Amino acid sequence: xxxxxxxxxxxxxxxxxxxxxxxxxxxxxxxxxxxxxxxxxxxxxxxxxxxxxxxxxxxxxxxxxxxxxxxxxxxxxxxxxxxxxxxxxxxxxxxxxxxxxxxxxxxxxxxxxxxxxxxxxxxxxxxxxxxxxxxxxxxxxxxxxxxxxxxxxxxxxxxxxxxxxxxxxxxxxxxxxxxxxxxxxxxxxxxxxxxxxxxxxxxxxxxxxxxxxxxxxxxxxxxxxxxxxxxxxxxxxxxxxxxxxxxxxxxxxxxxxxxxxxxxxxxxxxxxxxxxxxxxxxxxxxxxxxxxxxxxxxxxxxxxxxxxxxxxxxxxxxxxxxxxxxxxxxxxxxxxxxxxxxxxxxxxxxxxxxxxxxxxxxxxxxxxxxxxxxxx
Amino acid sequence: xxxxxxxxxxxxxxxxxxxxxxxxxxxxxxxxxxxxxxxxxxxxxxxxxxxxxxxxxxxxxxxxxxxxxxxxxxxxxxxxxxxxxxxxxxxxxxxxxxxxxxxxxxxxxxxx
Numbered sequence: 001x002x003x004x005x006x007x008x009x010x011x012x013x014x015x016x017x018x019x020x021x022x023x024x025x026x027x028x029x030x031x032x033x034x035x036x037x038x039x040x041x042x043x044x045x046x047x048x049x050x051x052x053x054x055x056x057x058x059x060x061x062x063x064x065x066x067x068x069x070x071x072x073x074x075x076x077x078x079x080x081x082x083x084x085x086x087x088x089x090x091x092x093x094x095x096x097x098x099x100x101x102x103x104x105x106x107x108x109x110x111x112x113x114x115x116x117x118x119x120x121x122x123x124x125x126x127x128x129x130x131x132x133x134x135x136x137x138x139x140x141x142x143x144x145x146x147x148x149x150x151x152x153x154x155x156x157x158x159x160x161x162x163x164x165x166x167x168x169x170x171x172x173x174x175x176x177x178x179x180x181x182x183x184x185x186x187x188x189x190x191x192x193x194x195x196x197x198x199x200x201x202x203x204x205x206x207x208x209x210x211x212x213x214x215x216x217x218x219x220x221x222x223x224x225x226x227x228x229x230x231x232x233x234x235x236x237x238x239x240x241x242x243x244x245x246x247x248x249x250x251x252x253x254x255x256x257x258x259x260x261x262x263x264x265x266x267x268x269x270x271x272x273x274x275x276x277x278x279x280x281x282x283x284x285x286x287x288x289x290x291x292x293x294x295x296x297x298x299x300x301x302x303x304x305x306x307x308x309x310x311x312x313x314x315x316x317x318x319x320x321x322x323x324x325x326x327x328x329x330x331x332x333x334x335x336x337x338x339x340x341x342x343x344x345x346x347x348x349x350x351x352x353x354x355x356x357x358x359x360x361x362x363x364x365x366x367x368x369x370x371x372x373x374x375x376x
Numbered sequence: 377x378x379x380x381x382x383x384x385x386x387x388x389x390x391x392x393x394x395x396x397x398x399x400x401x402x403x404x405x406x407x408x409x410x411x412x413x414x415x416x417x418x419x420x421x422x423x424x425x426x427x428x429x430x431x432x433x434x435x436x437x438x439x440x441x442x443x444x445x446x447x448x449x450x451x452x453x454x455x456x457x458x459x460x461x462x463x464x465x466x467x468x469x470x471x472x473x474x475x476x477x478x479x480x481x482x483x484x485x486x487x488x
Contacts, residue, residue: 096461098461098465144484145461145482145483145484146377146458146459146460146461146464146484147460147461147462148459148460148461148462150460150462152462156462156466
């Protein structure tokens with residue numbers, strides 16, 4: 001409802017006010033007159049009309065022309081299908097690269113996910129005051145700088161869609177490290193985007209990637225408080241959500257059928273391969289190579305090396321890893337440690353795991369690395 | 377809406393360019409000046425010509441040189457009239473300095 005109102009009014013604050021007003025009217029009328037046949041559409045229409053009234057009043061008071069054109073009020077059209085879906089425009093506004101990244105994330109969750117400011121604050125471990133300021137700053141910049149409520153033109157679309165996908169994936173990854181709510185939120189945003197942009201393979205690729213990863217969440221942690229990180233090869237597959245994996249694979253098929261060969265499609269394909277009974281590691285390594293060519297990322301190279309090791313060649317994997325400049329990265333050292341262990345070089349493996357442990361910040365990571373060290 | 381495009385570049389960046397490239401840069405600037413959305417523009421003399429003025433206790437204090445001592449200096453500005461930020465950002469990306477390590481800062485102008 002909020003998304004529809006912001007998209008319609010092109011103003012976040014007016015939309016929130018109007019939504020509150022509509023709810024208040026409903027609370028007053030519905031007990032007496034009964035709930036209308038289509039409550040959602042009724043609320044949106046009522047809120048829109050209230051907002052228009054308010055804009056008209058303010059204009060008369062101010063006695064001057066505002067930039068915002070007054071939309072026409074239509075009270076008769078209380079039909080879900082007649083309300084234009086303005087969510088896509090809103091997605092591009094919220095994820096505009098001119099906004100700071102934390103503001104894009106917060107605004108997307110607020111306006112499109114419909115989360116309360118307090119909920120977003122909790123999810124990102126900041127105070128409600130901080131989150132409120134973050135949202136206000138983003139909304140103010142949209143208004144002051146004239147960030148449009150529009151889907152960018154074809155020549156701008158690839159870059160801008162990348163920005164949208166990055167925000168959704170960032171939300172997903174925040175949820176992946178333990179706060180499951182955000183991951184589910186990201187998947188539902190990804191689904192909205194894929195539905196609204198059915199021809200964009202990367203939108204489907206991202207959705208597939210998130211679905212397949214999310215389907216394995218129960219198996220990624222173990223122990224009494226879910227404090228232990230479990231590697232893919234050690235995961236209890238009976239904990240995987242198989243229907244969601246199948247659904248994710250279907251979304252991936254759609255992305256590939258659309259000719260998708262981008263970074264999210266490749267990552268989803270890798271994730272899908274890794275759900276097979278017998279994992280085709282050479283193929284996984286091959287996909288990582290294509291992903292590395294595309295992104296030039298050393299972290300992707302590191303993953304490729306790990307796949308090479310799984311394919312049976314830890315020596316080649318170690319050579320690939322040692323070419324990388326990733327000294328400050330935990331998984332660089334833990335991967336080296338694992339490869340050295342497999343090659344029987346225990347002393348060096350211990351040193352590498354020790355370095356990884358120094359860089360670990362979360363409890364599951366620390367416990368995992370300590371266990372590995374103990375096993376050596 | 378009106379926006380200011382403030383152009384920051386390393387001094388003398390154009391001198392190091394081959395002749396053909398320099399001409400291309402000039403042509404791109406001319407094209408921007410000829411754009412109907414361009415309301416006004418100013419190219420500034422080098423930063424060495426800058427003087428900063430402050431008033432403290434009724435006395436005017438002057439210092440030689442630009443206000444901010446950075447590698448890139450303000451070299452000029454455009455005032456443009458555009459429908460929204462996306463339109464301006466496209467114009468900003470056409471300012472040739474952006475290809476040579478320079479930066480264009482885009483700010484909306486206060487309307488009265």
